Each structure stands twice: as C-alpha cells, then as structure tokens.
Amino acid sequence: MPISAEQFESITESDDGPTPGTNAYEILSFLEAHAEEAFTQSEIAEATGINKGSVGPTLTRLRDTGRVDHKGVYWRVSDHVRSLDAAAAHTDDVAASYEDEPMAYDEWQEHAVDPRKERE
Helix, strand or coil: CCCCHHHHHHCCCCCCCCCCCCHHHHHHHHHHHCCCCCECHHHHHHHHCCCHHHHHHHHHHHHHCCCEEEECCEEEECHHHHHHHHHHHHHHHHHHHHHHCCCCHHHHHHHCCCHHHHHC
C-alpha cells in the first residue's frame, strides 16, 4: 500500500540493528552470544539453521555495516558491536541500581549542587 510523500518524509531511520526474525538478526545474535570465537560460514549455517547460501551474503552485509569482522574463512562479531553491548549492559546495571534504592527528595536535595553558589 503506497504512502504519501509527507508520510515518507516523516519516516526516521534508526540504526538499531537487524530486525528480529531476519537472517541478519539470527546470525548477529549467534555471533554476539559467542563473541570470543570466530566461525566459518558453514558453522554459522549449522548453528543457526539458516540456509548456507544465505549466510554468505548476509555476513557480507553485516560486515559492510561494521557489525561483523572477517579474516580468511572466519567471521566474528565486531569489536564495535561488542563495545556497544558492554555499554548497554553497563547502562542497564546503573539504572537497575537506582531502581533498587530510590533516593528520597530530601536526600536528593542534600546532594544537589546550587548553580548560583558555584559562581561565587
């Protein structure tokens, strides 16, 4: 079903990664789960259940977007993706720590900095 030019212009593209349920998502998820290892296309096909003929082109697209690295016959999740995953996990941990012990307003005020006093 076509959309209007206005609707088209309002679409924002995000780089949240491959869509769940796609070959790219399955391959990247597998490689992220085994981030300390590198695999051949055949091994990836066997582990994910994706047709071997689809694994190669999908890996190439993932490499072109910087999500996987390739050396010789081996493929692995890129350091960039691994660092993004680590940053997201850290953010989740920090957020969870604040959820566990909410700070009362009066406690927050004790730690707050008055910007007027900083200028003095």
